[in-house]
Amino acid sequence: MTTRTSTRTRPRTRTRALIALTALLLSGAPVAPAAHASAPAPASDSVTRVEGTLPSGAAYLMDVPARWNGTVLLYSHGYRPAGSSNPAQNGPDEATTSLLLDAGYALIGSSYAGTGWAVSDAVPDQLATLDAFTGRFGPARETIAWGTSYGGLVTTAIAERHPERIDGSLSMCGLVQGGVANWNSTLDAVFALKALLAPDSGIRLTGLGSQSEAAAAARTLSTAVTGAQATSTGRARIALAAALHDIPGWNNPAQPRPAPADWDGQQANQYQGIMGLVLNPAFSWRQEAESRVGGNMSWNTGVDYAAMLHRSPLHKEVTALYAKAGLSLKADLTVLNRTPRIKADPAAVEKMAATSSFTGRLVKPQLAVHTTGDGLIPVQAESALRRAVAAAGSAPLLRQAYVENAGHCTFSPAEQIAALHAVEDRIDTGRWKATGAGALNARAAEADPTTPARYGPYRPAAYPRPYDLAHPGDRPRG
Structure with a gap:
């Protein structure tokens, strides 16, 4: 293990640049899951920054204020595509980390040894970073694991599998439906797109042999989707595919929120979300994940897409767009239900589940927060987590809260x-005291009155196809 230590100081006043960055975070495009941020120099006193490399090869980063309050925050970062840059990260963004350092929190986190679907690297590397921190600075009074996006999955894995290492956890915009459910839902959307827009394309949706094959499949399907968007028939079918993945009609904070019955405006936003899904997770990221588990870890055998759409909160929009296009929704659903299905490799499912699916058995408290307009990890993921936790008898340890905003991880500091x-x-x-929307907004105003607080009452619809180890009936059939 190698380390490098430095001490930095900065005046106590918060800089204009920090305020400007906060405003940018709130008004810009959705945060990409691969975005990297590290803690800046603190806003008060001095900070000891320790950078090093774990035996696994992962980099780690620690920032400890001179006036440390005794709490260490173990941050798990979001997904980084295979081969991308991979620095250590100990906070979600510069503005938030600066405020936390100013308040005396120690911030730590690693890069994980691998990029891509690296949960098997991420969890041990995060725990090793915590060990390195304790060895250097001594035990913390409290340890909280927190993370965003795919890092919310890593955080929840730590909470379930290693509760003795933490006192509580916070998952933000997390992939808390688990890995198998995520890949199933991703499959549903592209299965519908291929069946309805490119039935003769010959592209593989699973079992992709290489990144080049994945890229070619993504190009073929994205071309079909782009062409379909130019017609009312195509737009209706894209909305149907978006509904199967729960992509909301408002998912970009840079765009005005469409009116409740503005089906065209909502579909235009869903089109952007579908394109993002096709160009990244559905093929390239899937291929990398399949290579890790040795096969296809998702399936749609036994799935009734008509029933799934009927349960979707987007059902009314899809029905309206089909009627406007003069297209039979019943006929298209029949096509979907008659199209040959995709079977999973059971060994691959089990391997993915072993690292990335959840039993819901919590021992320490967890709070999960999500934006209501998340197009990358739809807010319905929280329903899957709630279902698993309730079935495991751990419901008193879980609370969930929702921010009324579009985009992925678009929280204010x-x-x-x-x-x-x-x-x-x-x-x-030992009690949940302040998890209602009003209480959270009041706490947010105390933390930083210069940025908005948008928590609101919300309860997401059921996740389209949940999967967790507490519900073996969700395992693949056929």
């Missing part, structure tokens, strides 16, 4: 800090 304080309250008192 204050909203994130308010969530952390709610977890701290639960750890310190």
Whole structure:
């Protein structure tokens, strides 16, 4: 293990640049899951920064203020595509990390040894980073695991599998439906696109042999989707595919929110979400994940797509767009239900589940927060987590809260800090005291009155196809 240590100082006043960055985070495009951010120099006193390399090869980063308050925050970063740059990261964004350092929190995190679907690397590397911190600075009074996006999955895996290492956890915009459910839902959307828009394309949706094959399949299907968007028939079918993945009609904070019955405006936003799904997760990221588990880990054998659409909160929009196009929704659903299905490799399913699916058995408290307009990891993922936790008898340990905003992980710094304080309250008192929308907004205003607080009452619809080890009936059939 190698380390490098430095001490930095900065005046106590918060800089204009920090405020400007906060505004940019709130008004810009959705945060990409591969975005990298590391903690800046703190806003008060001095900080000891320790950078090093774990035996696995993962880099780690620690920032410890001179006036450390005794709490260490173990941050798990989001998904980074295979082969991308992979620096250590100990916070979600510069503005939030600066505020936390100013408040005296120690911030730590690693890069994970591998990019791509590297949960088997991420969990041990995060725990090794915590070991390195303890060896250098001594045991913390409290340890909170937190993470965003795919890092929310890593955080939840730590919470379930290693509860003795933490006092509580916070998952933000997390992939908390688990890996198998995620890949199933991704398959549903592209299965519908291929069956309805490119039935003779010959592209493989699973069992992709290489990144080049995945890229070629993505190009072929994206071309078909782009062409379809130019016609009312195509737009209706794209909306159907989006509904099977729960892509909301408002998922870009840079765009005005469409009116409740503005089906065309909602579909235009879903089109962008579908294109993003096709160009990245559905093929390239899937191929890398399949290579890790040795086969196809998702299936749609036994799935009734008509029933799935009927349960979707987007059913009314799809029905309206089909009627406007003069197209038979019943006929297209029949096509979907008669199209030959895709079977999973059971060994690949089990391997994916072993690292990336959840039993719901919590031992320490967890708060999960999500934006309601998330097009990458739809908010319905929280329903899958709630279902698993309730079935495992751990419901009192879980709370979920929702931010009324579009985009993936588009929280303000204050909203994130308010969530952390709610977890701290639960750890310190043994009771959930401030997880309602009003209480969280008040805490956010205390943390930073310069940024908005947009928590609101919300309950997501059921996840389209949940899968977790507590529900073996969800395993593949056929």
